[in-house]
Amino acid sequence: MKFILTVLAVVTLSISFARGQESGESSGGARLTERQALLNPSGFNVDWNCGGSTGRSFVTFREDGEKIVVDISNYGRGACKSEAKMTDSGLVWDGCKDTGIAMSFDASNKGIPFKGQSSRCSYEFNAR
Numbered sequence: 001m002k003f004i005l006t007v008l009a010v011v012t013l014s015i016s017f018a019r020g021q022e023s024g025e026s027s028g029g030a031r032l033t034e035r036q037a038l039l040n041p042s043g044f045n046v047d048w049n050c051g052g053s054t055g056r057s058f059v060t061f062r063e064d065g066e067k068i069v070v071d072i073s074n075y076g077r078g079a080c081k082s083e084a085k086m087t088d089s090g091l092v093w094d095g096c097k098d099t100g101i102a103m104s105f106d107a108s109n110k111g112i113p114f115k116g117q118s119s120r121c122s123y124e125f126n127a128r
Contacts, residue, residue, distance in 0.1 A: 034105040037113045038091065039063065042128040043071075044114070050098065050121035057095075059125070072096055 116123035
C-alpha cells in the first residue's frame with residue numbers, strides 16, 4: 001500500500017512540475033509576475049496602430065520610489081515620460097500623444113507579454 005501511495009505522489013508531482021513549465025513557471029516554481037515582466041530593464045519595442053497610422057516606439061518601465069515611471073521614445077517623433085497606475089484590471093498610463101492606455105498581461109506569451117488599448121490606438125509590447 002505504501003508503495004502505491006509513493007508512486008501516486010511521484011506521478012502527481014511530475015505532472016504538476018510539467019504543467020508549471022508549460023504555464024511559464026521556472027524550475028523553482030516561481031511564475032514570472034506582471035511587475036517583474038513590466039520592469040524588464042531591456043524595455044519593449046512597441047508596435048502601435050492608431051486609426052490606420054502605424055509605427056514603433058521604445059518604452060521602458062522603471063520604479064521611482066512608489067511610482068512606476070514610463071520612459072517613451074518615439075524615435076524621430078520625440079520622447080516623453082509618464083507615470084503608470086496599477087489598477088485591479090492592470091496598468092494604465094498616458095503616452096506622448098495618447099491617453100488612457102490600458103495594458104493586459106499574458107504570462108504565457110514571452111514574445112509579446114503585454115498588449116495595450118486606448119480609445120483610439122492598439123499596442124503590442126515586444127520584449128527585447
